[in-house]
Amino acid sequence: MEITLIHGQMHKGSTYHIADSLKEKLADKDTVVHEFFLPKDGPTYCVGCFQCILKGETYCLEAQKVQKIKEAMLRSKVIIVDSPTYCFEMTGQLKTLFDHFAYQWMSHRPEGEMFSKIGVAVSTSAGAGDRNVTKSIRRQLFWWGISKAHTLNFKVNASSWEEVSEKIRMKIDREVDETALKIKGELNHPNPKIKTRVVFNVMRKMQGSNTWNKVDKEHWESNQWLGKMRPW
Numbered sequence: 001m002e003i004t005l006i007h008g009q010m011h012k013g014s015t016y017h018i019a020d021s022l023k024e025k026l027a028d029k030d031t032v033v034h035e036f037f038l039p040k041d042g043p044t045y046c047v048g049c050f051q052c053i054l055k056g057e058t059y060c061l062e063a064q065k066v067q068k069i070k071e072a073m074l075r076s077k078v079i080i081v082d083s084p085t086y087c088f089e090m091t092g093q094l095k096t097l098f099d100h101f102a103y104q105w106m107s108h109r110p111e112g113e114m115f116s117k118i119g120v121a122v123s124t125s126a127g128a129g130d131r132n133v134t135k136s137i138r139r140q141l142f143w144w145g146i147s148k149a150h151t152l153n154f155k156v157n158a159s160s161w162e163e164v165s166e167k168i169r170m171k172i173d174r175e176v177d178e179t180a181l182k183i184k185g186e187l188n189h190p191n192p193k194i195k196t197r198v199v200f201n202v203m204r205k206m207q208g209s210n211t212w213n214k215v216d217k218e219h220w221e222s223n224q225w226l227g228k229m230r231p232w
Contacts, residue, residue, distance in 0.1 A: 004035075004076040034073075036072070049061070053108055081120070085126075089129070113231075
């Protein structure tokens with residue numbers, strides 16, 4: 001099995017430690033882990049040029065970094081994305097990465113492999129906002145086609161991992177264990193949920209009458225999704 005782990009920050013604080021713990025509980029001696037730290041390993045900006053959507057993802061000014069992360073995700077069964085809570089939201093660098101993947105939303109050119117993957121959104125806050133962050137991350141994963149997505153969000157009441165109380169650490173360990181167990185049980189059941197199927201079919205009908213974006217429609221046609229074929 002392969003796992004992709006995307007950290008929405010460079011420092012190794014509470015959020016990092018929780019995501020790393022989950023990775024360790026899922027991995028065995030044969031597991032390959034692709035790990036990325038933002039902004040070092042990702043794009044630094046998005047100018048909103050629409051080239052990825054209108055011409056193709058290789059036309060992006062930072063395509064090399066973006067496609068390296070995409071290739072790792074396509075090979076992975078589990079995708080873990082974490083971000084500490086900054087002003088009730090994910091970090092700016094993580095949002096920048098998600099912006100670069102707008103072209104692979106179900107409304108444009110989703111990757112068929114994404115529909116069989118398991119996602120995990122992880123966030124911590126010193127006091128509030130962590131649930132909002134994991135909700136935002138899950139929303140992005142959903143539009144990629146990942147309907148099986150778990151969340152791990154905690155109010156750690158501390159500004160560093162070292163300051164987190166033993167009581168909260170015990171709660172974190174328990175929930176990470178439970179999430180790892182659920183994921184292991186889902187690995188052999190890749191079919192997407194009903195909501196994903198419904199949204200996909202709405203987008204399929206939209207692409208069937210698409211006269212405004214040739215690149216998008218050709219993607220759906222080449223995958224035979226406008227007919228009876230589905231990515232699951």
